[in-house]
Amino acid sequence: MSRTTLTSLRKMKVEQKKIAVLTAYDASFSHVLEQAGVDIILVGDSLGMVIQGQESTLPVTVDDMVYHTRNVVRGSEKVFVIADMPFMSYANTKQAIHNAARLMAEGGAQMVKLEGGAVVADTVKQLVERGIPVCAHLGLLPQSVHRLGGYRVQGRDTNDAEQLVTDAKALQDAGADMLVLECVPAELAERVTATVTIPVIGIGAGVACDGQVLVLYDMLGLTPGKRPRFSHDFLADTGAIPAAIAKYVQDVKSGQFPQLEQHY
Ligand code: KIV
Helix, strand or coil, X not given: CCCCCHHXXXXXXXXXXXXXXXXXXXXXXXXXHHHCCCXXXXXXXXXXXXXXXXXCCCCCCHHHHHHHHHHHHXXXXXXXXXXXCCCCCCCCHHHHHHHHHHHHHCCCCCEEEEEXXXXXXXXXXXXXXXXXXXXXXXXXXXXHHHHHCCCCCCCCCHHHHHHHHHHHHHHHHHCCCEEEEECCCHHHHHHHHHHCCCCXXXXXXXXXXXXXXXXXXXXXXXXXXXXXXXXXXXXXXXXXXXXXXXXXXXXXXXXXXXXXXXXX
């Protein structure tokens, strides 16, 4: 059976059908997510925190990402798989091409994701010209947590908001085929979603985005400590993992998630 394509994901934006995305890091969850109707699995470098117990995503290596991506791909047949490019694996174009190629060829990913605004636009262009689809990531950039001074909402002031819209356009012009928007005010996310033609997937970015993503362990209530405000414990609602994932998919598709209490 062939996997979901970028063409069908783009069509979902045009037809205003919401895209349900979750992270996963292994074959078993990959299978459960696919069965529940998740459209895209993101093998996020969040695995550094939720799988490896690190304090941030920074220690994650390309080898780690290849290993987890391969396992996710083995566990599913149809779902679209995106792999994160870890910290400093795209610091220059040559490295970016080499590492993205590993995630695609060895890991089996269909797209790679990297963090940053216009500053990474040339890298995006170089990858796309070599046939590697790219998902950009704007707003809260976990790989820049030390520069940002913590995991905080981004784009609250006018200049930052304008910069984010400019960055989104620059990344689309460079050839990015998807955009993740993390922790930005819902109004700004709505503006970005209406401005670009590529699918915009939000996390803590309001209900107007073309789709939603959550870290799997957060939405199952497994992450130690305080759950991020934008997440929700779907396992507490349902009592079983497959039912929790199915409810998430249903709530994203029907526009029931996120609610106003999960907005900024
Ligand atoms: O690494 C990850 O899981 C991510 C999501 C938070 C979007 O990038």
